[in-house]
Amino acid sequence: MTPHIRALAGQIAETVLMPGDPLRARWAAETFLDAPELVNDVRGMLGFTGTWRGNRVTIHGSGMGMPSLSIYANELISRYGARTLIRIGSCGAMQSHVAMRDVILAQTASSISTPSAGIFRDLNFAPCADFGLLRAAVDAAERHGTRAHVGGIYSSDVFYDERPDLNETLTRHGILGVEMEAAELYSVAARHGCRALAVLTVSDHLLTQEALPPEERQSNFRDMVEIALESAFA
Ligand SMILES: O=P(O)(O)O[C@H]1O[C@H](CO)[C@@H](O)[C@H]1O
Ligand SMILES: O=c1cc[nH]c(=O)[nH]1
Numbered sequence: 001m002t003p004h005i006r007a008l009a010g011q012i013a014e015t016v017l018m019p020g021d022p023l024r025a026r027w028a029a030e031t032f033l034d035a036p037e038l039v040n041d042v043r044g045m046l047g048f049t050g051t052w053r054g055n056r057v058t059i060h061g062s063g064m065g066m067p068s069l070s071i072y073a074n075e076l077i078s079r080y081g082a083r084t085l086i087r088i089g090s091c092g093a094m095q096s097h098v099a100m101r102d103v104i105l106a107q108t109a110s111s112i113s114t115p116s117a118g119i120f121r122d123l124n125f126a127p128c129a130d131f132g133l134l135r136a137a138v139d140a141a142e143r144h145g146t147r148a149h150v151g152g153i154y155s156s157d158v159f160y161d162e163r164p165d166l167n168e169t170l171t172r173h174g175i176l177g178v179e180m181e182a183a184e185l186y187s188v189a190a191r192h193g194c195r196a197l198a199v200l201t202v203s204d205h206l207l208t209q210e211a212l213p214p215e216e217r218q219s220n221f222r223d224m225v226e227i228a229l230e231s232a233f234a
Contacts, residue, residue: 156179
C-alpha cells in the first residue's frame with residue numbers, strides 16, 4: 001500500500017498500461033483483460049489487474065499532467081516492481097499529415113519542463129521511448145492496418161495553451177502531437193531502468209480544430225490498447 005495506491009504487494013503486474021483517464025482504465029480492463037480485479041480506487045484513480053493472453057497486466061490511470069503521472073509511475077515502479085509502463089493516451093495533432101483517430105508512437109517527448117527537472121538541473125535530458133517496445137509497436141500497428149506515425153511529441157503542462165508561437169515552432173520541427181505525460185514517464189522509467197512507451201490516439205487537431213466527444217476519448221480507442229498489449233509481450 002502507498003499513499004495513493006491501495007493494492008497489496010503482488011496485486012500489480014510487471015506490465016502496466018497507463019491511460020490518463022481512470023474510466024478509460026476501467027473500459028480497457030473490462031474490454032481486454034480476463035478476470036480484471038479492481039486493485040486501486042484511492043482518489044477515484046482506478047487500477048485493475050488481470051491477464052491478457054495468459055500474461056498478467058495492470059491497467060492503471062495516471063491522471064492528467066506530469067506531476068500526477070509522476071506519483072503513480074514512481075509508486076508503481078518503486079513499491080510494486082512495475083518494469084514495463086506503456087501510456088495509452090489521447091493527444092492533439094500538430095501536423096497536417098496526421099489525421100483524427102490516427103495513432104502516434106512517441107519516439108521522443110520534448111517539454112519545457114518535467115517534475116524530473118529538479119533532478120536534471122541544467123541538463124536538457126532527452127526523454128525517449130524504449131526501442132524494443134517502439135519497434136514492436138510499429139510491427140503491431142502494421143498488423144492491425146492502423147495509420148500510425150512514429151516521431152517526436154510534445155508533453156505540455158497546459159491544455160489551454162496560450163503560446164501559438166511555441167506550437168508553430170514545434171510544428172516546424174516535425175513534432176507530431178501534444179499531450180501532457182509522456183516526457184515524465186520516459187524520464188522516470190529511464191531513472192529506474194524500466195521500459196516505457198507512449199501510444200497515443202489523436203483526439204483533436206490543432207490545425208483543423210476538429211475534436212472528438214469525451215465518450216470517444218474515454219473508450220473506443222481499441223487499436224491503441226491492442227498495440228500496447230502486443231508490444232509489451234512481443
Ligand atoms: O487522454 P489522456 O490519456 O488523459 O491524455 C490527454 O488528455 C488529457 C487532457 O485532456 C491529458 O492527460 C492529455 O495528456
Ligand atoms: O494534452 C492534450 C490532449 C489532447 N489534445 C490536446 O490538445 N492536448
